Amino acid sequence: MSGLDPTTEAVENYLKAIHRLAGESAAGEAGMKAIGNMVGVATGTATAMVKRLAAAKLAKYERFGGVRLTAKGERAAVDILRRHRLIETFLVETLKLDWSVVHAEAERLEHAVSPLVLEALDAHLGRPRTDPHGDPIPGANGTLRETGGEPLASATAGARVRVLRIADQDPAFLTFAARHGLRPDARIAVLAIDSQAESMLVQAHGSPSVSIAFAAAAKVIVE
Numbered sequence: 001m002s003g004l005d006p007t008t009e010a011v012e013n014y015l016k017a018i019h020r021l022a023g024e025s026a027a028g029e030a031g032m033k034a035i036g037n038m039v040g041v042a043t044g045t046a047t048a049m050v051k052r053l054a055a056a057k058l059a060k061y062e063r064f065g066g067v068r069l070t071a072k073g074e075r076a077a078v079d080i081l082r083r084h085r086l087i088e089t090f091l092v093e094t095l096k097l098d099w100s101v102v103h104a105e106a107e108r109l110e111h112a113v114s115p116l117v118l119e120a121l122d123a124h125l126g127r128p129r130t131d132p133h134g135d136p137i138p139g140a141n142g143t144l145r146e147t148g149g150e151p152l153a154s155a156t157a158g159a160r161v162r163v164l165r166i167a168d169q170d171p172a173f174l175t176f177a178a179r180h181g182l183r184p185d186a187r188i189a190v191l192a193i194d195s196q197a198e199s200m201l202v203q204a205h206g207s208p209s210v211s212i213a214f215a216a217a218a219k220v221i222v223e
Helices: 011-025 030-039 041-056 071-093 104-110 117-125 170-177
Strands: 059-061 066-070 160-166 187-194 197-203 211-212 218-220
Touching: 011 030, 011 066, 011 071, 030 041, 041 059, 066 071, 071 104, 071 117, 160 170, 160 211
Parallel strands: none
Antiparallel strands: 059 066, 160 187, 160 218, 187 197, 197 211
């Protein structure tokens, strides 16, 4: 088990899922059920793989507890994120694909890109710091810069904010966001808050105003 290859597609998908879920958790750990849901397998299957990751010193796992990556696992996960986000950027900037479809395409391509091709992509794109959705692209040395920010849903009436990133990769939501000017670097004015309807009226510079539910506004990260 200790010889588990960290570069296989299945292992990479698990490492990426654990990295994301742990980063979103206050405890810094990923739950087994959530890992299974994100990877698309039953909890028992996820548990078996996590045990293999632990044996390979890519993750730490205790029975009935959460899962977190080791330093080795973290480096591998960040490398996957770098590949994924550079590929997304290439697909949008060079191939001119719509930002709503590139996440799924990058999921397919990220496992096949060699370090040589990845470095060439990075250079071709001018060493971008973020991908089309505003997520930070890790550096070649493994550093991952956090963007910070807070959900648009937490803004008050009269606030003027700038979009940092879109936290939801769902194609339908990205299409909605683009249609209303909710893209990274866009300037947003919060015109009104309707607490009863759990929605807010916002307007991106150069776009008509739109009413957006708090749940949807929580997916738009601003500063």
